[in-house]
Amino acid sequence: MSMRRAVAAATGVLLGMSALTLTASPAHAAARQDSTSDSGPVTVAHRGASGYAPENTLAAVKKADKLGFDWVENDVQRTKDGELVVMHDTTLARTTNAETLYPKRSPWNVADFTAKEIARLDAGSWFSDDYKGEKVPTLDQYLKYISKTGQNLLLEHKSPELYPGIEQQTLRELRSRGWLDRSHLSKRLIIQSFNATSVRATHTLDPHVKTGFLGNPKVSELDSYAQFTDQINPTHSAATKDYVDEVHKRKGPLGKRMQVFTWTVNDASTARSVDKAGVDGIISNFPDVVRDATHS
Structure with a gap:
């Protein structure tokens, strides 16, 4: 509880x-925010509490935990030697010191580096000197950490078209860490992507996994999306009451009412607006701002 x-x-x-x-x-x-509460939308810490700590690091997860948030969102990609790592951009340049450490490796694509090479990088100094030396976590390290904290995971396959088979690999790793048991599947795990083919692949590989599509398909297309995704997760400007109501009229493949998790909401006014529209979840770099604004 x-x-x-x-x-x-x-x-x-x-x-x-x-x-x-x-x-x-x-x-x-x-x-902690109760993820089963009916008092308001669930708040998800985007890339961890990334407004306060370097995104997609264990430090950002720790900050979300200290702030009392059960749900964290991350991005998953694959290294040159096949390791799954937690990173948003398809290049390492913005959030690590890859340009300095590997000056001749432009454009520093994640897929061009081994897991060992990425493990050498500093993924914290770009954000603040307080986080100097923070590492890019592997998905395995990330799962171990949030298993200890008891947090829940909204996992995004980032640019899965670059990583054929990443859906099956992710599910295999989740299973090895106990994340595909009944408890996790019912209330602790969602897998999403901007790539509808990837979302469909995840659903096909394991129909018990809750899935989300990042985007806002036309209302006329929602019935087809409802065949393979349990959530439609649009940017906040598209999360109008009329659109949310249309999504809620449908049931996803798990047989439950489809949900809407909107992103990326970082101010109180927008949080109140999408809350009023009836969204089920709000993804934010500053989850405490959203919680205070929506009283959830």
């Missing part, structure tokens, strides 16, 4: 509330 629900259940019982306060660990001092 999340801290938020535990506190709600103990309302009016002073002793119970005191016990909760005394036993809360420092890493979970902030009340």
Whole structure:
């Protein structure tokens, strides 16, 4: 049970509330957002709490955890030697020191480097000197970490067209870490992509996995998308009430009402707007701003 629900259940019982306060660990001092709550949309920490720590690093996941957020989003790609790593851009240039460490390797594509070479990179200094030496995590390292924190995962296949078979490889790695059991599949894992073919492939490979399509297909196309994706996840400007209502009219392949997780919402005004539109989730670099604005 999340801290938020535990506190709600103990309302009016002073002793119970005191016990909760005394036993809360420092890493979970902030009340966790209840991902099953009907009080508002789920807030997802985009690339971890990437407004406060370098994106897609374990430091960003740790920050999201300290802020009390169950859901984190990440991006997955594949190295030259076949290792899955957590990285947003298809090149290493923006968020690491690859240009300095490997000056003759332009354009520094993720797919042109081995996992060992990427492990040497500094993925934190670009953000702040406080994060100097932060590493690019492998998917395996990432899964180990969030398994310990108890956080949930919205995993994005980034540019999967560059990495044939990445869907099957990801599922294999998730399975090896226990992430394809009933508990994880029912409430702790979503796999999404901008590439509809990739989303369909994930669904075909394992129909029990909850999937999301990043984009806003025409309303006339939603029935076809409902055959292989459980979520339609548009940018916030496309998450109008009319569009959200249309998505909600349909059931996804898991037999439940389709959902809408919108992105990337970093200010209170936009958060309130998409909340009013009825979205089910809000993806944000500053998840605490969204939580405060939506009271969820």
